[in-house]
Amino acid sequence: MGLRTVADLNALARRDPGAYWAGAERHLDVRWSRRYDHPLDLSDGMPFARFFAGGRVNYVAAAFERADSFPDRVAIVWESEDGRAGTLTYAALRAEVTRAAAALTRLGIGRGDRVGIFMPLTPECAIATLACGLIGAIYTPIFSGYGPEAIAHRLTDSGARLLITADAFHRRGRRVPMLETAHAACALAPTVERVLVAVSADSRPDSWDDRLDIAWHDALAAGGDAPTADTATDDPFMLIYTSGTTGRPKAAVHIQGGFPIKAAHDLAFCFDVRDDDRVFWYSDIGWMMGPWLIAGTLMLGATMVLYDGAIDHPKPDRVWAVAERARATVLGISPTAVRALMRHPTELVTRHDLSSLRALGSTGEAWNEDPWWWYFRVGGGGRCPIVNYSGGTEIAGGIVSGSTVAPLWPCGFAGPTPDMAADVVDETGKPVRSAVGELVIRQPWVGMTAGFWNDRARYLETYWTTYPGIWRHGDWARIEGEGAEERWYIDGRSDDTIKIAGKRVGPAEVESVAVGHPAVAEAAAIGIPDALRGETLGLFVVPRPGAATDEGTRTGIIERVVTALGPTLRPSVVRFVDELPRTRNAKILRRLVRAAHLGATEFGDISALENPSAIAAVRNAR
Incomplete structure (x- = not known):
């Protein structure tokens, strides 16, 4: 982009976000089916900023177009708790996504239809999300541990016509049924017409309902092609629910030309991920980091590492064993996971060959110093930077982040991600330093939610009314130091949300x-x-x-x-x-x-x- 430092990038984003993102998308080699007319349209105001106005892009088709030049590169490395494992090349992934898209089309799912995805983070889960994107359907990722009422609310609120699920998954050696939970949720969600089920065993479970259920394998075995949706930049591709302090969970709307590009941007610009990297982020499809991992690695032509299981089963070193076998170059786990892992002998980490790792990631909550230093010294061998990363479901990625090219601050952040005009302000909106204030964003960014599903007023009230024209994120934050010594900290939620x-x-x-x-x-x-x-x-x-x-x-x-x-x-x-x-x-x-x-x-x-x-x-x- 012709700029020398991360500070130069951030200065451009603050001064001219349209110019910044025009340069960033070229750097990321986004393949447009129709190039945009304007990099940024603010005619509807900051809350409804439109990047790449007039452009058309289907993020799945765009990613696979780039992959035509590397069909044999590994797209997915996967492992399940029960020991099953494998890989999918980009060519194989494209073939599976095409078959899944054809199956969805035969079920009557098309552009704009909503699909719930209640699955463990497996290859079938990634394929399901991409198949939806390819045909222009909108998927709703649902946390695999939810009960029927929580699932039903998301299905009903989104108007989902189809639920994609698995019959079961394994945790700590125990088979955890999913299909029974899915059936109970569907009984409370009248919009759902059919359930597409990835069956993990040779036979169907006793809870199978022939009137409702369709086997994933059978549906895909019919083959066929599906038309690629010619989607506009601002066409929705995902509704992901996030909780606030009042009312029911709210669905953040993410668009084809937003979330996937922001995910790729942050992986590239914060974690230095390139096309030969393998990114292992321990997550769930219902947590933003699951869709982020899938879309971001795909857009970069990198490899996603998917693990479906407990990080410490059957032995406390499982996460390190998965990272070793996958030859992961970036490993992301939460501070909670690190606190659990550090209770075990360090030999359980050091006995594994983790020489492939070059960066550690972390998000989801605040650190305390002992676990941070353990992760750095033991998990990363004292040589891998910890890229601490904090943003939100509505953000499509990070607001503040560490960096592979900036000093490390234990438990803190190097500063805003390069695209973010972030600041910390007091109750009057005045910037503050060395004091706790509200984390805000002064300019729009690619990946910003297009609003809440069917609730424009709640979206505006949640983020845009406290400081008019400025996004209030709802986190307490503070900035310490100046110049090269500047570092940022997140001190928790400024509302009542529980983490x-x-x-x-x-x-x-x-x-x-x-x-x-x-x-x-x-x-x-x-x-x-x-x-x-x-x-x-x-x-x-x-x-x-x-x-x-x-x-x-x-x-x-x-x-x-x-x-x-x-x-x-x-x-x-x-x-x-x-x-x-x-x-x-x-x-x-x-x-x-x-x-x-x-x-x-x-x-x-x-x-x-x-x-x-x-x-x-x-x-x-x-």
């Missing part, structure tokens, strides 16, 4: 399940600090008059949450309380619940609190 092992969940979603228990009148969900997982889930419930508040009721509430939302969201604490702190307009003040539970003596501004006695009630909860 468990790096995955966000909105308290309202949990609370709506809890109050469905016959003994519960009201509930408040909070995040409780946890040394291993970052946070665990805590529930404070007001019982209905006359309801029992014994261990049986407590267990029933826990099991209801697990059944509806999945075992990842099992509450670690359930307390019965006489009242919950609320404002005069009846909004529950979760921050006060959390502060009281953690023993705080100062609670900040409580002028809006209608019932101060509730603080003592939370402290004395049983």
Whole structure:
């Protein structure tokens, strides 16, 4: 792009984001079916910025067009917990995606139709996402650990006509059924017409429903071609749900000419990924990093490494063994995973040949120093930079990041990703340094969500009303130092969103399940600090008059949450309380619940609190 340093790149993005992205897409060699007329159109204002206006691109077709020159390069290296493993070249992947796209077309799925994908992160999962993109369908990735109600909401809200799932997956040697959960979700989601099932065994499971289910293998075996959708830059290709502090989960809309290009950009510009790299990021399709890994590596012609299983089963060195066998060059795992792995002897890491690694990645939550240094010294042998990476589902990648060409700051970031005009401001919108403030973005970027599905007003309210014309992300951040010594830190969410092992969940979603228990009148969900997982889930419930508040009721509430939302969201604490702190307009003040539970003596501004006695009630909860 004719610029010398990362700082030069970022300066251009701040000054002229259109010029920046025109240069970046040329560097990334994006193959347009029709080149765009304007790099950036702001006629609808910042919240609805349109990059590459007038252009047409189908990101899957564009990536495979580039791959015509390297058909035998490995596109996917995969391994399952049960020991099955293999590879797919770009030619083989293209053939499988074409067959899957033809199968979807025969099922009546076409451009603009929504498809739920509830699968472990396997080759079939990657193929399903790409087949949807090729025919112009819009997929909704769903976390593989969710329960029926959480799945059903995403299917119903998106209007999904098809659900793609697997019959089961394995965790810690145990077969975890998925098809039964999928059937229960479909019973609550009337828009779903059929279920396409990747069957892992030779025979179909007992729960098979001939009226609903179609075997993935049989559907693809019919072969055939499917027309490649001639999609515009701003045509949606994915709805990915993210949780906030109020209301139901919201679907961020991502477009063909947005998310895939941002993912490729960040892999290239932050992690220095090139076409000979193999990227192993331990994730799930329902977490943004799953779609990010698939789309980003594909756009770069690199190799994605997919592992479906526990990182420490059957032995605590499994993640290192997978990285060794795959010859991974970039490894990404969360701070929670590192905290669990560092409890084991370092010999379980050092006995593996990890010489192929040249960068370590991390995202999802804040670090503390001991795990960061362990990851650097033991996981990376003291020679691989840790590219700490923080952004969001709505961002399509990072806002701030480490870099392979900048100094490392333990637990921190080198600064904004090159494309981001990020800043930290106080409550008036004035920039602050060496103090905690709100993380904001002052210019649009490629990958910015096109809005919330069918909810323009909520999108504007969530990100654009606090500081007009500026994106407020909802993270506390701070900038320390100046010049070459400048480093950035993320200090947690500025709202009530709970992060468990790096995955966000909105308290309202949990609370709506809890109050469905016959003994519960009201509930408040909070995040409780946890040394291993970052946070665990805590529930404070007001019982209905006359309801029992014994261990049986407590267990029933826990099991209801697990059944509806999945075992990842099992509450670690359930307390019965006489009242919950609320404002005069009846909004529950979760921050006060959390502060009281953690023993705080100062609670900040409580002028809006209608019932101060509730603080003592939370402290004395049983």
